[in-house]
Amino acid sequence: MTKNSATTHDGKVVSVAGDKLTTTCGEGKEHCHTFAKDAKVTCDGKAGKAADLKAGTDVRVTTHKSDKTVATAVESGKHIPAAAPKA
Numbered sequence: 001m002t003k004n005s006a007t008t009h010d011g012k013v014v015s016v017a018g019d020k021l022t023t024t025c026g027e028g029k030e031h032c033h034t035f036a037k038d039a040k041v042t043c044d045g046k047a048g049k050a051a052d053l054k055a056g057t058d059v060r061v062t063t064h065k066s067d068k069t070v071a072t073a074v075e076s077g078k079h080i081p082a083a084a085p086k087a
Contacts, residue, residue, distance in 0.1 A: 006062050006072060010080060013057045016050050021071055023059060033061060033071040044077035052076075 011023035014030060021033045035041075041048045053059065058080040062073040 007065055007068065008060055008062045010058065010060050013053050013055050013059055013076075015055060016053050019050070021050065021053070021061070021074065023061060031061070033063065033069055035074075036064075036070050036072045039071055040073045042073075042075045042077070045079075048076075050074075 009025060009031070011025045011031065014022040014024055016022075019035045021035060023031050023033070025031060035050055039050075041050055041052065043052050053074065053076055057076045060075045060080050061071050062075075064070045064072060
């Protein structure tokens with residue numbers, strides 16, 4: 001697979017409920033994702049789980065290129081830039 005087979009976006013966690021993740025982007029729009037069965041969650045570079053993602057946390061969500069509603073990886077931590085509103 002090439003890097004072009006997935007897309008990413010940065011945002012903030014709104015909520016996590018079961019296998020559903022809701023985030024907001026810098027434009028304030030909500031994005032809803034379903035965690036893939038093999039989704040990788042990392043918190044500050046360490047393996048984590050969906051329950052570790054708290055509301056307000058900055059995240060980078062990686063999705064399938066063909067289905068942007070399926071999250072294949074979610075990274076959180078200080079290395080993720082804050083999703084600032086666009087001017």
